[in-house]
Amino acid sequence: MARKTYRIAVIPGDGTGPEVVREALKALQAVMDREDFRAELVEYDLGGSRYLRTGEVLPASVLDELRTVHAILLGAIGHPEVKPGILEKGLLLELRFQLDQYINLRPVILYPGVDTPLKNKGPEDINFVVVRENTEGLYTGSGGFLRKGTPYEVAVQESINTRSGVERCVRFAFEYCRKRNQRKKLTLCGKTNVLTFAFDLWDRVFHETAREYPDIRTDYAHVDATCMWMVKNPEWFDVIVTDNMFGDIITDLGAMIQGGMGIAAGGNLNPQGVSMFEPIGGSAPKYTGRNIINPLAAVGALQMLLEHLGEGSAAQRVEGAVRKVVARDLKSLSAGEMGYTTQEVGDLVADHIAKS
Ligand code: IPM
Numbered sequence: 001m002a003r004k005t006y007r008i009a010v011i012p013g014d015g016t017g018p019e020v021v022r023e024a025l026k027a028l029q030a031v032m033d034r035e036d037f038r039a040e041l042v043e044y045d046l047g048g049s050r051y052l053r054t055g056e057v058l059p060a061s062v063l064d065e066l067r068t069v070h071a072i073l074l075g076a077i078g079h080p081e082v083k084p085g086i087l088e089k090g091l092l093l094e095l096r097f098q099l100d101q102y103i104n105l106r107p108v109i110l111y112p113g114v115d116t117p118l119k120n121k122g123p124e125d126i127n128f129v130v131v132r133e134n135t136e137g138l139y140t141g142s143g144g145f146l147r148k149g150t151p152y153e154v155a156v157q158e159s160i161n162t163r164s165g166v167e168r169c170v171r172f173a174f175e176y177c178r179k180r181n182q183r184k185k186l187t188l189c190g191k192t193n194v195l196t197f198a199f200d201l202w203d204r205v206f207h208e209t210a211r212e213y214p215d216i217r218t219d220y221a222h223v224d225a226t227c228m229w230m231v232k233n234p235e236w237f238d239v240i241v242t243d244n245m246f247g248d249i250i251t252d253l254g255a256m257i258q259g260g261m262g263i264a265a266g267g268n269l270n271p272q273g274v275s276m277f278e279p280i281g282g283s284a285p286k287y288t289g290r291n292i293i294n295p296l297a298a299v300g301a302l303q304m305l306l307e308h309l310g311e312g313s314a315a316q317r318v319e320g321a322v323r324k325v326v327a328r329d330l331k332s333l334s335a336g337e338m339g340y341t342t343q344e345v346g347d348l349v350a351d352h353i354a355k356s
């Protein structure tokens with residue numbers, strides 16, 4: 001029987017993106033040697049260099065092709081010579097919106113052997129997932145200027161929250177929480193005491209939906225308190241659901257407590273469509289081309305991609321290899337301090353997969 005074949009779009013992107021994606025693809029090759037599927041990779045040259053060269057950010061023809069793949073692996077977007085916003089909005093957010101990737105899934109898991117800045121906390125305490133709404137809120141670009149450039153200038157940036165948008169996100173979070181483990185606790189992170197319109201809607205949808213999930217305990221925390229608990233009592237969290245902006249902020253905090261940007265990965269999911277996986281660390285211009293950046297976040301993104309494709313056993317091999325590398329091999333997860341080069345870390349991962 002012919003092996004199952006996935007078409008995977010690869011967007012190495014800017015800065016250290018290509019370096020870390022190369023190592024993630026090494027892991028993919030290693031795992032394909034052990035498993036019963038194939039991947040057909042289609043690479044896309046998108047990002048700051050292409051924009052500076054041609055003025056193109058996301059050509060319509062590329063977007064059309066991306067609509068047809070099984071998944072996308074993204075390295076990083078962001079270029080020091082391109083004005084902030086052009087690539088972020090024109091490429092990364094445009095992909096999220098156009099492909100309707102309405103969930104940003106961000107696991108915050110501390111692996112044994114990894115240092116956390118939280119005193120007296122270990123892997124048994126830091127193990128939760130943030131479900132961030134990914135297509136609405138403050139990210140829609142709704143708003144504008146009045147009298148721009150004058151002393152009477154007005155800048156308005158609106159948070160858009162639709163019932164259907166909130167509902168599909170909240171429902172995803174309940175479903176995900178039900179399947180994740182036996183803890184079955186879902187926390188809504190909001191700001192119901194101040195944002196009395198947006199989070200009133202979230203709160204109502206959350207509690208209405210909760211009635212359909214009697215097996216799941218629900219909890220609520222304001223976003224500022226969420227930051228506090230993530231540092232003080234991270235063990236309280238299992239799954240957190242929140243809006244786009246709050247999710248953006250708390251997941252950087254999450255990345256830090258799980259060991260830093262060297263390990264943090266995320267998925268932009270459209271459960272009915274094309275999903276995209278990325279290390280969340282950005283393009284890191286100061287480390288670019290030096291072979292010192294940690295590729296494990298990109299490997300983690302690959303793991304999430306495999307899981308999403310339904311290749312659970314492949315995903316487990318990748319995760320197992322990452323766990324071994326951080327427990328046995330690396331001195332630190334920080335760029336330049338790993339005790340290995342970017343490529344060597346990729347080789348270690350591939351070796352562990354080959355022996356799995
Ligand atoms: C993230 C990033 C993006 C975001 C930026 C690069 C637009 O910070 O994926 O968290 O704000 O969503």
Ligand code: MN
Pocket residue numbers: 248249252
């Ligand atoms: Mn962010």
